[in-house]
Amino acid sequence: MPDLTKLPLSITSFSDFAANSLIYVDKTDLVAKLACFRNPFFLSRPRRFGKSTLVSTFHELFSNGLDKFQGLKIVADNLWNDKTYNVIHIDFSQIKENTENRPFEAKFYLLLQSAFKAADLTTEENKDVIAAFSATIGKADNGTLVLLIDEYDAPLTAVMGDKKEFEARRALFSEFFSTIKAYAGKFRFIFITGVTRYSNTSIFSAFNNIEDISFNPTYGAIVGYTQEELEHYFKDYLENAVMELNEDLGEEKYTYGSLIEALKLNYDGYSFDRRCRHHVYNPWSILNFLKNPQEGFQAYWLETGGAKPSLLVNYL
Structure with a gap:
């Protein structure tokens, strides 16, 4: 099982990444x-x-x-x-x-x-x-x-x-x-x-x-995780997620490929450049999922207020 303590949840300081050997994309x-x-x-x-x-x-x-x-x-x-x-x-x-x-x-x-x-x-x-x-x-x-x-x-x-x-x-x-x-x-x-x-x-x-x-x-990809970055830096965690999900379901429902497709469906699709060259995953959702894959594909970003359009809500 990969070391879940290396996932940089709630860590924003670059020096903390270095000091604690956390995964730095x-x-x-x-x-x-x-x-x-x-x-x-x-x-x-x-x-x-x-x-x-x-x-x-x-x-x-x-x-x-x-x-x-x-x-x-x-x-x-x-x-x-x-x-x-x-x-x-x-x-x-x-x-x-x-x-x-x-x-x-x-x-x-x-x-x-x-x-x-x-x-x-x-x-x-x-x-x-x-x-x-x-x-x-x-x-x-x-x-x-x-x-x-x-x-x-x-x-x-x-x-x-x-x-x-x-x-x-x-x-x-x-x-x-x-x-x-x-x-x-x-x-x-x-x-x-x-x-x-x-x-x-x-x-x-x-x-x-x-x-x-x-x-x-x-x-366009200066923040967020690209597909390549996700599979390069978190491959062990993705493979662990396949095992955890299948164990929780009691059947071999997920493969590595089908997990990737499920992640795309739930956490991908954000593009921040005018030519749509780059698509990135939301890091908060990805890191929470990889830490607790047995919980399934929760709306972590929305549930913690990160995705709440507070500017629009307050304006209205």
Whole structure:
């Protein structure tokens, strides 16, 4: 029986993959291809598709170099030759909910302080969030910083039903991204993720040099598992699933081939590039199935809220 503890369920940190020898689906060739550019990028994907793991991979690469990438494509194919940088990593999903005793801007400021501290940067006290960001970034030498923003839209989606709060957050975000553009020369690389792009709320309007790669065929499989990746990295787990399912059913219903077809029917079919060159499996569903194949083909992504179209629900 394969070691189920090696399945990276709920793990998003690249360093955790390396430290615990978890199964890491190697997309570092695409990571290197993207990281070679110096313009800002935006990637939209649904929740639980691997955005945070991708952001963490960029963080590790830019902050610590190739030490933890041994055996991966980026090293094996000699795809990377760059120095390290101060990495500012902000995860906005940490402050999406309203709290009675602390306004959003105060939580934003504390999150920014934490991100700066982790990047060995210090913020000046008694400043608002934009002033603190400007003052800190302004001190850096050109091209010495990397900015990674995960789930930028989480605080907006969370309050879509509250027009006043949404507008306050939108205005703050608009000013924040305008400031990023104003200091663009300070950054070696900027990468932003979210579930959607608020194109009509002026958040990105001032930040008009950002490149949206959400439907770029080159990066259509940068998150999610392709068919080839599924069968390469999880073959032992797939074979175990055949055995477990047949044992539970008391008959030889499944073969390796029929299991693959069943997985395609239940968890495949997602395509995120405009030419539909790549189809990917939802990682959350696949990993849960491989851990508990005797439970059958459950709707894991839907049941945990990952597939809930909260943006649409809140909007309606």
